[in-house]
Amino acid sequence: MKIIAGNWKMNGSRTGLNAMLCDLENVDTKNTVILCVPYTMLRAGNARVAIGAQDVSQHTHGAYTGSVSAQMVADAGAKYVIVGHSECRQYNGDTNSTVRQKAAQVLANGMIPIICVGETMDEKQAGKTMAVIESGVRESIPSDVGTPIIIAYEPRWAIGAGLTPTADEIAGAHTLIANTLSEMGLAGTPVLYGASVKGSNAAEIMSIPNVDGVLVGGASLKSDDFIPIITSVK
Numbered sequence: 001m002k003i004i005a006g007n008w009k010m011n012g013s014r015t016g017l018n019a020m021l022c023d024l025e026n027v028d029t030k031n032t033v034i035l036c037v038p039y040t041m042l043r044a045g046n047a048r049v050a051i052g053a054q055d056v057s058q059h060t061h062g063a064y065t066g067s068v069s070a071q072m073v074a075d076a077g078a079k080y081v082i083v084g085h086s087e088c089r090q091y092n093g094d095t096n097s098t099v100r101q102k103a104a105q106v107l108a109n110g111m112i113p114i115i116c117v118g119e120t121m122d123e124k125q126a127g128k129t130m131a132v133i134e135s136g137v138r139e140s141i142p143s144d145v146g147t148p149i150i151i152a153y154e155p156r157w158a159i160g161a162g163l164t165p166t167a168d169e170i171a172g173a174h175t176l177i178a179n180t181l182s183e184m185g186l187a188g189t190p191v192l193y194g195a196s197v198k199g200s201n202a203a204e205i206m207s208i209p210n211v212d213g214v215l216v217g218g219a220s221l222k223s224d225d226f227i228p229i230i231t232s233v234k
């Protein structure tokens with residue numbers, strides 16, 4: 001069984017989400033399916049699909065105009081929250097430290113954080129891929145994790161670019177993450193791959209050792225693109 005998580009980014013509508021939930025309800029799969037949507041679309045999912053948010057404040061409540069707390073997201077029906085997505089690191093200045101605080105808020109409110117780590121093109125070209133991934137894992141996970149978490153390896157240079165690393169590169173990154181999690185006492189934590197996943201490459205990517213599922217951006221927006229990914233692995 002794999003985990004297939006969609007990330008709608010700043011796209012979609014409530015009507016569109018309701019339609020996709022209907023489409024997905026009848027899909028024959030044992031895989032876990034999650035849709036991470038903008039705050040305004042948060043609601044409870046259905047028997048087949050869980051709903052997640054795409055970010056959350058590191059603060060519990062108070063004078064943080066424009067921010068949304070983990071408690072609010074849980075109250076709206078979310079079961080998962082992406083934290084540390086590449087775009088939040090790039091545009092909002094999220095660091096491993098803030099990502100760790102956000103993940104702690106998510107856990108404290110009974111949800112599962114999907115903690116993203118991955119290297120930029122500059123870091124890749126400087127030969128720092130493995131160091132960035134390992135420090136991302138070690139520094140972005142709260143120290144007192146007692147409930148499930150999910151890690152997503154997303155090479156930042158490949159997101160939305162139609163590019164994917166080689167199978168060997170993905171295998172190397174996921175093996176490093178699995179070994180690091182094991183050293184941290186978190187063996188068995190699912191690790192997703194994300195960046196330019198589509199129906200035509202999903203099965204191959206999910207056959208790579210230590211790849212427990214995928215985080216899908218652009219190809220999660222339409223049922224016709226997302227369903228083939230969900231059903232690509234039985």
Ligand code: PEP
Nearest residue numbers: 159160194195196217218
């Ligand atoms: C993402 O936004 O997490 C992502 C993986 O995007 P895309 O699939 O479009 O590369």
